[in-house]
Amino acid sequence: MPTITTVAFDADDTLWHNERFFRLTQERFAALLEDFADPSHLDERLLDAERRNVGRYGFGIKGFTLSMIETAIEVTEERVPASVIREIIAAGQDMLAHPIELLPHARETVTSLSSRYRILLVTKGDLLDQERKLAQSGLGDLFDAVEIVSQKTPEVYDAIFRRHGVAAGSAVMVGNSMKSDVVPMIEAGGWGVYVPHGLTWALEHADAPEGHPRFREIADLGALPDLLEEIAA
Template sequence: MATLTTIAFDADDTLWHNEQFFRMTQERFTELLADHAERAHLEDRLLAAERRNLGHYGFGIKGFVLSMIETAIEVTDERVPAAVIRQIIEAGQEMLGHPIELLPHARETVESVAGDYTILLVTKGDLLDQERKLAQSGLGDLFDGVEIVSDKTPEVYARLFERHGQGAERAMMVGNSMKSDVVPAIEAGGWGVYVPHGLVWALEHAEAPEGHPRFHEIESLAGLPEILARLA
């Protein structure tokens, strides 16, 4: 087995909190539209809009806000008050300005492995928002490379691990999304380390590749050095 030389970290809900702000904003959205549709129906329609719009807007807050507006128009038969649209937009702006809160063990884990491996940040979403969060996190100087991509696929991982390292077979992806961080990295030929966060967007669910020799799961980032020691 090839020696591991490159470690890539996901950003949102791996290094810092993110999904909780989407949940809070969605709760506000259902309250705004409570007179027009039941909560479960609104949530289903919003999720359908998000799934439908991924190809148009990609991942991130802006696409989420546009999906909320689209859903509000649909469930009110195009009678949604302008004041509600304004509040949805304001909720999105608040999300874009929310301060960054690092998850436990994020800084010390990245620092602990930075001296021995090429360290990458691989994230998807709005370019400006991801750049803002990285700048506020204080972790930027620890990474040898930063990749903000439109989606995370085996082909994307293969290209970036070739560009920044010595290929996927010598690379590891660490993240909280089985669908985006773990499975495609393994399919590209690398290692995938799953770090459960607790809050996972419905469109990020996927089956774990149980039994695969390059799949690992840890309770928190604090467990990563032990895995690396075993692979050394």
């Protein structure tokens, strides 16, 4: 089995909190439209809009904000007040300004591993927002390279590791999304380590590759160093 030389981390909800800000904004959105739609129905309509729009706008807060505006127009049959649109835009701007809060063990784990492995950050989303969050996290100097991509597919992972002179088989991808971080990395020939987060966006759900020899799950990032030692044994 190849020696592990490289550890790649997802960012949002792996190293720092992210989804909870979307949930809070969604509650704010529901309150703004409570006279027009039941919250559960509104959630379904918003998710449908996000699903349609992710290919147009990509992942992140800007696409989410545009999906909220589109949903507001639809559920009100184009009668949504301009003041509500203004509030939706303000909610999106608030999300873009939220402070970064690291998840437990993120800093010490990345710091510890940086002396033994090549460390990459591989995240998807809006370029400016992801760069902002990385700068505020205080972790930027610990990464040998940062890759901000529009999608995470086996082909994207293969290209990333080739670009950095690493075979996917000698790399581990660590993240909270089975769909984006684990499954495509394994399909690329590498290791996928799943770190569950209490909140996961519906469009990031996928079945776990149970029984696959290169799939692992840990409770939190604090368990990662021991897991890497186990894989190397």
